[in-house]
Amino acid sequence: MSPIVQRTVRTTCPYCGVGCGVLATVTDAGVAIQGDPDHPANFGRLCSKGSALGETLSLDSRLLHPEIGGIRASWDEALDTVAGRFRETIERHGPDSVAFYVSGQLLTEDYYVANKLMKGFIGSANIDTNSRLCMSSTVAGHKRAFGEDLVPGCYEDLERADLVVLVGSNTAWCHPVLFQRLLAARRADPKRRIVCIDPRRTATAESADLHLAIRPGSDVLLFNGLLHYLRHNDRLDFDFIERHTEGYAAALGTARETAPTLPAVAAGCGLAESDVAQFYRLFAATERTVTLWSQGVNQSTSGTDKVNAILNAHLATGRIGKPGAGPFSLTGQPNAMGGREVGGLANQLAAHLDLDDPRHRRQVQAFWRSPRIADRPGHLAVDLFRAIGEGKIRAVWIMATNPAVSLPDANAVRSALSACPFVVVSDCERDTDLARFAHVQLPALAWGEKDGTVTNSERRISRQRAFLGAPGEARPDWWIIAEVARRMGFGAAFGYRSPAEIFAEHVALSGIAGAEKRRFDLSGLQTAYDDLTPTQWPVNAGHPQGTPRLAFDGGSGKLKFVAVRPRLPVNAPDADYPLILNTGRIRDQWHTMTRTGKTPRLTAHIPEPFAEIHPADGERLALADGALARLDSRYGSALARVRFSAGQRPGTVFVPMHWSEGNSRQGLANALVNPAVDPVSGEPEFKHTPVRVAPYRPTWYGFAIARRRLAFPDAAYRVLVPGGGCWRYELAGESPREDWRQWARQKAGLDGDSLDGWLEFADPRAGRYRCAWIAGERIEFALFVSPSHELPPRDWLAGLFAQDALSDAARASLLAGRPLSAEDDQGRxxxxxxxxxxxxxxxxxxxxxxxxxxxxxxxxxxxxxxxxxxxxxxxxxxxxxx
Missing domain, CATH: 1.10.10.1100 (BFD-like [2Fe-2S]-binding domain)
Incomplete structure (x- = not known):
């Protein structure tokens, strides 16, 4: 019998900043996910993560009830505790002794209420966000150049451009739907060109017409050289420069001084002169050019300068705010831009108004009718947790993010949290690396359960709509924050009954920004909240239907060139730590895997943390492809599976950032990362940490597969991989074992001596052991152990756990680790x-x-x-x- 369709809801994907529209159809058989063909971000396409959203909605690991000290409590008890402890801390130590750390996973309405409470009623600017870790260098660069945090263009520009330059962005993996739009445009007109600037030869670089494997950290030199080249070859738009910009002479002078010749640029960037020349010629000759950048630019101690070096090239050629031409920052999170709109960063106010402008502060305070207003920036993310460790911040509320995994120098962050007198965590998941530090845990609604808005990379506001009921006692983040505010004595200003009321207040406040000639302005928005369709701001009297791209006609003040000098990363490799660590994302995972890690479809492609290294470096360091390696920096250590790749720049190593201690013992990449930050933006340097890499030689390697979750506290290396109907564990240990059978049976949950259904192969002298337990017709447990990392493929074995009854052929080949028929093994x-x-x-x-x-x-x-x-x-x- 076919499932009964109950309803289809239009909502928005909760992953990257592309902001794809999603159709969620709820039936009696579950939730079916499709791309929304009418959404202008994706026109019906979804990436692997978006397609698998329906497989991530399980409640088995959810936080469903408030907890105090790990013990279930009522909402009144939990909220009173939070409000009381925050109020008490403020009374004793002042408003700067408390902090919020929030997230681009929050909806705009959640963000708005949190920022209002902290800056307008507590009176501190100690609210920062995990967007600090990915977007703040772009925010700072935009403000220096435009006077406001603006993305001038729209996605359509990628399809209308004749040249697209991708800088520090593996768009093919991190923004795949947008990348497919770009490739489709090139197929329609093969004269279009793509240039990829990235130290690694990524999937994006594979599709580019030209790949510049730039030396890490040398982006400013490359773009200063481009500015000098454009002037030398008379390719500037002097009319635009004269009418709309200032600071050109200083920027050009610095570019000429720091990047005097093409050979000097090529040598400094570690590139062939011919490749640099080809890029410069393409840029100079192509009027319709879009430059896209992402974390490879932002996550740097000179990230803001890199952004401005890119912007300088577009200002000099007038390629901004025009169809098919402009600089374009790709945001990493679904609502990083929405958080910036409401002032979610510690050095912002709200509605793109300036925290350091007394008149702006008075306007916002009057609008909020608040007793006070923050008058100076708060602690930025890295400094915020350093201040917690130093005892300056004594109560912190962390919402929808996991800084114990995602911040650099993660061990120092954990030490700070363990010493903090009061830690509150609002989250969907119960057992995270962060949860162990929480004094109070508050259950928040997850995607599919909450209502609100998000803003994508092209300034497009879309609705996220609920299609599932609230599980357990979970509540919206805005409600939780407002309830705490009420209990702190601010109830009159936080009496919201719905996210629509909060959004209406946000829209009204944006009108003040519009009156101040800020581009961020929603005051012309007339559509009812429930009927809101994807709309790009500004939306005002002049643009009642929204604005696809921003024109620069001089009405909002001069655009500014910024003279920037190339700077070496603050931490250079040396004899003790000779390699450069670069961290980032992989194709099918998201952040700390609390959502994507639930579905076998997404964990199957790359199931373990890995260290990607050039084969020449691997040979020199005596590493083996597929074996384990130990990585050490001055801040911590990690274990990862070695992957040789000729696309990895020699002298560098890439490690993904997704694995936490919860799903990979010693796999925490950010334990290695140095906490150095950009002096302008405060964004951490995730792309350049000196490390050393050495073979990790445990006594034994192995893997186990079981129908239930198991604990392996005696395995030095342990990675948890969900499978279809089973859990897989990649293992390695440093202590030899005398009796593998006893150990295996203990893990399988067998206490007696009966060997019914027990299959095994043992070669004690060679250190090899294999076993499987079959109960009735089903396989329940399997373990393979070897002194070498070379073990049978796991995929076919894991597939057996999806079967209710094993075939004779499967039983016969079980301990061999491969099927009798090759057709039965599809591989990874x-x-x-x-x-x-x-x-x-x-x-x-x-x-x-x-x-x-x-x-x-x-x-x-x-x-x-x-x-x-x-x-x-x-x-x-x-x-x-x-």
Whole structure:
């Protein structure tokens, strides 16, 4: 019988800043997810993460009730405790002794209420956000150049541009739907060109017409050289410069001084002169040019200067606010921009008004009717947790983020939290790395359960709508914050009954910004909240339907060139730490994996933390591809699986940032990262930490697969990987074992001596052991151990746990770790959207003589949804041809 459709709700994806529209259809069989064909960000397409959203809605790990000291409490008890402790701390130590740390995962309405409470009623600016970790350098660069945090263009510009320059952005993996729009535009007009500037040869670089594998940290030099080249070759728009900008002479003088010749630029950037010259010629000759950048630019001790170096090139050529031309920052989170709109950063006010402007402060205070207003910036993220460790901040409320995993120098952050007298955590998940430090935990609604708005990378405001009921006692973040505010004595200003009321107040406050000639202005928005369709600000009397791209006609003041000098990263490699660590995202995971880590489809592609290193470095360091390595910095250490890649720049190592201690013992990448920050933006340097890498040689390697979650406290290395109907554990240990059978049976939960259903192979002299436990017709547990990292593939074995009854062939080949028939083994997942494995792809390519990714897509569907697996499919095609 087919499932009964109950309703379909239009909402927005909770992952990256592309802001894709989603259709969520709730049936009696679950929630079906599709892309919204009418949403202008994605026109119906979703990436692998978005496609799998329906598989992440389980409640098994959710925080469903308030807790005080780990014990369930009522909402009144929990809220009274939070309000009382914050009020008491403020009375004893002043308003700057408390802080909020919030998140781009919050909706705009949540953000608005949190910022209002902290800055307008507590009277401190100690509210910062995890957007500080990814977007604050762009915010600072925008403010220096435009006087306001503006993204001038829109996604359509990528499709209208003749040249797209991607700087420090693996767009193919991190913003895949947008990248597919870009590739489709190039297919429609093959004369269009893509340039990728990135030290790594990423999936994005594989699709580019030109890849500049730049020396880490040398972006300012490259773009100063471009500015000098444009002037030297008479490619500037002097009319635009004269009428709309200031500071050109100083910026050009600094560019000429610091990047005097093309050979000097090439040498400083570690590039071939011919490649630099080709890039400069392309940029100079192409009027319709869009430059996109992301964390590779922002996450740097010179991130703000890098942003301004890019902006200088666009100001000098007048390529801004025009169809197919402009600088374009890609935000990392679904509502990073919405948080900036309401002043969620510690050095902002609200509605793009300035915290350091007394008149702006008076206007906001009068609007809020607040007893006080913060009059100076609060602690920025890294300094905020340093202040907690120093005892300056004595109560902190952390909402919808996990700084115990995501902040640099994570061990220092954990030490600070352990010493903090009062830590409140609002979250959806109960058992996170952060939860162990919480005195009070407050259950918040998750995606699919809450209502509000988010703003994507092109200034487009979209609705997130609820299609699921509130589980347990979970509540909206705005409600939780408002209830605490009421209990602190501020009830008259926080009597909200719905997110629509909060949004209306946000819109009204934006009218003050519009009157101050700020571009952020929603005062012309007339649509009812429930009927709001995706709309780009400003929305005012002059633009009642919104504004796709911002024109710069001089009405909002002069745009500013900023003279920037190349600066070396503050921490240079040395004899003790000779390699440069670069951290970032992978294709199918998101942040700390609390959502994406729930679905086997997304964990199958890359199941473990890895250290990607150039083969020459690997050979020199005696590393083995596929083995384990230990990484050390001056701040901490981590273990990761070695991956050799010729696309990795020699002298560097890449480690993804997603794994927490909860799902990977010793896999915490940010334990390694130095806490140095950009002096202007306060954004941390995630892309340049000196490290050393050495082989990690445990006594034994292994993996276990079981139907229930197990504990392996005696494994020095342990990675948890969810599977279909099972849990998989990648293991390594430093202590040898005498009796593997006893250990395995204990893990399997078997206490007696009966060996019914127990299969095993043991070679004690070689240190090898394999076993499986079959109860009735089903496999319940399997363990494979070896003194070498070379163990059987796990994918086929894990697949057996999805079967209610094992076949005779499966039983016969179980301990071999591979099926009797190769057709039964699809290998590790390459295409997460359609769950197509590597071995399936190789067999089809070989058998049918395929030569293109399009042929593979027609035959197996792989690569036909988000397209982020296409570069890997092309690699398989090339390997098969060879």
């Amino acid at each position: 997942i390459v295409c997460a959207c359609f769950a197509v494995g590597e071995k399936t792809l190789r067999r089809a390519i070989d058998a049918e003589g395929m030569t293109t990714a399009e042929q593979v897509g027609t035959r197996l569907k792989a690569g036909t949804n988000c397209g982020s697996c296409v570069p890997e499919i092309r690699t398989l095609l090339a390997e098969t041809r060879r």
